[in-house]
Amino acid sequence: MTILDKIISRKKEEVNFSKANISVEELKDSAFFERKTASLKSSLKEKSGIIAEFKRQSPSKGVINDKVSPFEVVSAYENFGASGISILTDTDFFGGSFKDIMDLRSQIKTPVLRKDFMIDEYQFYEAKNMGADVILLIAACLSPSQVLEFTHLSHELGLEVLLEIHTEEELQHFHPDIDLVGINNRNLKDFKVDLQHSVRLKNQLPEQTLSVAESGIYSIEDFSYLKEKGFDGFLMGEYFMKNEDPAKAFKEFINHINLS
């Protein structure tokens, strides 16, 4: 059993539990449900392209940073030019929660990606309810028809879709209705990072597809390399979060790329 299998089997239990406690009708009955969402597609072109992540821990790295507050970090990400904010809402494996988005939503304008393992329609209503603008669909845990079905549901709710792929076979999950394709530089099965593999995959996508390089971007050189290869977005978490002061780390990174 891979870690991904474990996460998905736990997620199924979690979703069943939530469904039994809060109905979709109740989820719809919230202030954020009516909120007009912000577009990550537009924001990627207008700002740095960086989607900066708030992540306390991960299965591969253990605790990364559990001392800082989401609002402090995320407002710095916004103020210093992030195109998007990614927030892990999975609790058991990543130490996040729905509250992390809900509590700061009204104070942040930057598009927010709800980063979780989406396997059931119910979670899309949840995402809208907590104030997300974008959701992640991970090809490795969905069929191509589920990807399409979830994409259309997301659009009905005003959410954009970032489809994450890692292998050549997963290119089959692509559909022109999908907003953005993320190529994970990290293999979720063994955690190995390979930037060149991602560049090869990107070159197999239709040319006008908006692409996001995800994970394992650990230096200015990594960022510049992926930018030069034509990626539109860069999803970065650990590089900022591993610092005592992620806000400062983000600001310094942005200053560097603006100078180079």
Ligand SMILES: O=P(O)(O)OC[C@@H](O)[C@@H](O)c1c[nH]c2ccccc12
């Ligand atoms: O911390 P990193 O290496 O910069 O990676 C960020 C992000 O790409 C990573 O957290 C991620 C990418 N895809 C995921 C799917 C689920 C959970 C987490 C992820």
